[in-house]
Amino acid sequence: xxxxxMQFVMFLVLAVALYYITPKRYRWVTLLVVNxxxxxxxxxxxxxxxxxxxxxxxxxxxKLGNMIEQNKVAFxxxxxxxxxxxKKAWKANFTKRKRRVLIPTLLFNFGILAVLKYSxxxxxxxxxxxxxxxxxxxxxxxxxxxxxxxxFYTFQTMGxxxxxxxxxxxxxxxxxxxxxxxxxxxxxxxxxxxxxxALSTQLFVGNDFSYQKAKFGxxxxxxxxxxxxxxxxxxxxxxxxVFASYDTYGxxxxxxxxxxxxxxxYGDFSGGIDIATGAAQLFGIDLEKNFERPYLATSIPDFWRxxxxxxxxxxxxxxxxxxxxxxxxxxxxxxxxQVFGNYIGKLxxxxxxxxxxxxxxxxxxxxxxxxxxxxxxxxxLIVLGILxxxxxQNLVQKLKINTACFSWHLFQILRTLVLVTLGKIIxxxxxFGVSVAMMHSMVVQWDTDVLFHGGLLxxxxxxxxxxxxVFACLVLLCVxxxxxxxxxxxxxxxxxxxxxxxxIYLSAxxxxxxxxxxxxxxxxxxxxxxxx
Amino acid sequence: METLLxxxxxxxxxxxxEENKELVDSGELDSFDIVTLVGExxxxxxxxxxxxxxxxxxxxxxxxxxxxxxxxxxx
Numbered sequence: 001x002x003x004x005x006m007q008f009v010m011f012l013v014l015a016v017a018l019y020y021i022t023p024k025r026y027r028w029v030t031l032l033v034v035n036x037x038x039x040x041x042x043x044x045x046x047x048x049x050x051x052x053x054x055x056x057x058x059x060x061x062x063k064l065g066n067m068i069e070q071n072k073v074a075f076x077x078x079x080x081x082x083x084x085x086x087k088k089a090w091k092a093n094f095t096k097r098k099r100r101v102l103i104p105t106l107l108f109n110f111g112i113l114a115v116l117k118y119s120x121x122x123x124x125x126x127x128x129x130x131x132x133x134x135x136x137x138x139x140x141x142x143x144x145x146x147x148x149x150x151x152f153y154t155f156q157t158m159g160x161x162x163x164x165x166x167x168x169x170x171x172x173x174x175x176x177x178x179x180x181x182x183x184x185x186x187x188x189x190x191x192x193x194x195x196x197x198a199l200s201t202q203l204f205v206g207n208d209f210s211y212q213k214a215k216f217g218x219x220x221x222x223x224x225x226x227x228x229x230x231x232x233x234x235x236x237x238x239x240x241x242v243f244a245s246y247d248t249y250g251x252x253x254x255x256x257x258x259x260x261x262x263x264x265x266y267g268d269f270s271g272g273i274d275i276a277t278g279a280a281q282l283f284g285i286d287l288e289k290n291f292e293r294p295y296l297a298t299s300i301p302d303f304w305r306x307x308x309x310x311x312x313x314x315x316x317x318x319x320x321x322x323x324x325x326x327x328x329x330x331x332x333x334x335x336x337x338q339v340f341g342n343y344i345g346k347l348x349x350x351x352x353x354x355x356x357x358x359x360x361x362x363x364x365x366x367x368x369x370x371x372x373x374x375x376x377x378x379x380x381l382i383v384l385g386i387l388x389x390x391x392x393q394n395l396v397q398k399l400k401i402n403t404a405c406f407s408w409h410l411f412q413i414l415r416t417l418v419l420v421t422l423g424k425i426i427x428x429x430x431x432f433g434v435s436v437a438m439m440h441s442m443v444v445q446w447d448t449d450v451l452f453h454g455g456l457l458x459x460x461x462x463x464x465x466x467x468x469x470v471f472a473c474l475v476l477l478c479v480x481x482x483x484x485x486x487x488x489x490x491x492x493x494x495x496x497x498x499x500x501x502x503x504i505y506l507s508a509x510x511x512x513x514x515x516x517x518x519x520x521x522x523x524x525x526x527x528x529x530x531x532x
Numbered sequence: 533m534e535t536l537l538x539x540x541x542x543x544x545x546x547x548x549x550e551e552n553k554e555l556v557d558s559g560e561l562d563s564f565d566i567v568t569l570v571g572e573x574x575x576x577x578x579x580x581x582x583x584x585x586x587x588x589x590x591x592x593x594x595x596x597x598x599x600x601x602x603x604x605x606x607x
Contacts, residue, residue: 087607166584301562316563321583324567333571349571350564386564 001041003189003275004228011038015185016282020209027206028180031283038185039148046147049116053109054182057157058175060105061164064098065171102165106158113154116144121367149188151364155314157182160196162318169196177204184285186276190269192290193310199285207284216490217281222508224274229516230472232267234465235260241460243428246438251445253459254438258425262417263473265424266295269308293480295420298412300381303420311364315357323353347386355379370432377423468515536598539572549594556588566591573597579604 001008015034022030039050071094082090123141130137160181163169172178180203187194242249242257249257270291277287290309297303304312323329329349337345355376362375396403422439429435456466479489493501540549547560555561561569569591570581579601590600 084607091607168584168587305559305562317583317586320563321567321586325570325581325583325586330571330574346568346571350567354564 001038003272003279004225012279012282019283024206024208028177028204031203032176032180032183035180035183035185035188039183039188042148049112049147049150050153050183052112053154053157054175054179056105056108057161057182058172058178060101061161061171061178062173063101064161064164065173067094067098067101068167098165102161105161109154109158109161113150116146116150118363118367119144149190152191152193153182153188155311156187156193159193159314159318163196169200172196172200180204184280186279187287189276190272191308191310192273192276192288193314194288198288202285210284213281213284215494217278219490219493219505220278220281221275222278222505222512224271224276224278225512225516226472226508227267227271227274227476229271229512231469231476232264232271233516234461234469234472235264235267237460237465238469239264239428243430246429246434246441249441250447250450251442252447252450253455254425255421255442255446256451256456257459258421258428258438258442261428262295262421262424266291267476293484295417296413296480296484297416297420298409299416300378300385300419303416304378304382311361315361319360320353320357323356324349329353351383351386354382358382365427368431370426370429370435373432373435374423374426377426381419472511472515533594533598535576536573536594536601539576540569540594540597543568543572553593553595555593556591561591569597573601577601577605 001011015031015038018034019027019030036047039047075090078090079087120141120143123139127139127141130139160169164171172181177200181194181196181199184194184199184203239257239261242253243261246254273290277290280287288310292306292309294303294307297306329352332352333345333349335345336348339345340348358375358379359372360375361378362371362373365371365374402408425438426432426435429438457463461469482489493504496504537549540547543565544561547555549555552558552560556566566586570586573579574581581600581604585600585604590596
């Protein structure tokens with residue numbers, strides 16, 4: 001059931017009505033039933049994976065919770081007789097015991113994800129290797145269909161498991177409530193990846209209807225649908241045309257298509273997130289922010305702080321910090337200082353885990369070499385950025401460049417956009433090799449003239465569609481700049497006169513009806529990140 | 533506290549650690565700064581800071597960092 005379908009709108013209206021007519025204390029049960037009905041539409045066979053994650057996490061977190069409680073009591077009783085070393089040893093021993101519960105559960109759940117998502121890729125590549133080695137073995141290749149949202153709900157649930165292990169949250173003892181947290185339907189399709197500490201109370205408490213929240217929710221959903229249907233799906237026509245026949249288009253067309261793909265991806269993903277966030281607000285639930293105007297970022301690290309924020313935060317909290325602060329990387333840092341000097345040595349425990357994180361972010365997107373290349377591309381940019389930060393600052397000072405002015409800020413934004421666009425070519429092209437060929441073409445076949453002689457009209461969109469796309473992008477840019485300046489658009493709009501507000505609302509609705517990309521061949525279900 | 537402020541100033545000379553009380557929430561300190569800072573703190577104060585301790589509340593101000601250090605020294 002696609003977020004932009006009429007079926008979803010009807011489902012949502014019914015779900016909201018059911019939620020608020022249910023007595024307050026049972027509202028979470030209604031929400032759980034609604035979630036499972038939503039998930040049922042994707043196929044009943046996928047429930048097995050959702051249940052496996054729910055049940056395994058429930059058992060593990062309850063076990064951890066009991067261990068933590070017992071340990072607290074035992075430690076309090078023994079504390080007076082323990083010196084500092086003995087306390088340390090106690091803590092280390094307890095951590096080891098907790099890990100015996102944590103690690104098998106992580107392996108089980110990430111194992112399901114790995115088998116479903118990566119087994120075909122691994123088997124195919126191993127077969128290629130075996131063929132090259134002339135080995136008379138061929139591994140079977142299983143192609144599984146990915147259950148809806150498995151990458152998202154697995155990460156969200158494993159985040160909760162680690163939080164219980166770290167004693168940051170107390171485990172939920174009602175399996176129904178845990179199931180609700182895992183399966184909350186607005187977030188299960190493509191995130192945001194929520195934290196238990198932020199979502200649990202909102203999900204379980206039984207929220208009262210808030211007109212203000214519901215109004216903002218509907219507005220956000222309309223805005224999300226605008227980004228998806230008017231911008232992303234229209235931009236997608238141009239992108240598909242060029243990327244499908246990349247060898248017949250020159251470098252200028254490829255550059256235009258790559259830039260338009262950036263717009264498409266942002267419209268598609270952030271539009272979907274806006275719809276999810278707005279839908280959650282109808283139930284009185286605030287989701288975490290997943291985007292903060294990423295294309296206004298001034299550097300690659302800044303971009304990753306603004307793009308898919310909840311995934312980045314997940315990797316930061318659950319992978320980057322544990323890796324960087326592990327004994328192994330502490331040793332690497334010390335050894336590094338001896339070998340490479342203080343500056344590089346100190347950076348090693350940051351740089352190597354950073355590279356690992358981007359490799360993981362790459363393969364999170366899919367089981368293909370191009371995603372691994374995408375991860376390395378970003379990892380390399382970030383590492384180079386850190387290594388050359390000081391020399392570049394020195395150069396800027398030597399050249400007496402004023403960095404406190406708008407033009408420098410704009411330069412930084414454009415520079416980041418170019419680097420991000422190159423990265424997007426890697427993920428959008430059919431293979432890494434093709435993306436390299438496309439980038440090569442952008443360098444050697446550059447001819448800006450084609451754009452001014454009707455060239456843009458050969459990319460699948462007519463004049464009217466191009467005008468709508470450009471105008472819609474300008475609207476998006478204006479809103480983004482307002483937000484970047486700290487202006488809260490919905491709140492500001494709410495303070496305007498009734499007539500003005502309704503002119504805006506009706507314009508939004510009519511622009512969706514008139515300019516949304518629909519039609520026989522159009523399938524609104526195809527949210528790009530849904531596939532990840 | 534003076535030693536801590538000195539360490540902080542070495543890592544990020546551009547930040548006013550005495551005034552800023554939202555170092556993490558405002559994005560002033562990023563994950564790289566925190567990992568570098570943790571390395572320095574562990575060495576200077578002979579403590580172990582794990583990933584579990586990396587929460588904004590522990591790093592939002594120089595006072596919060598000092599409180600973390602004191603707590604870990606007492607543990």
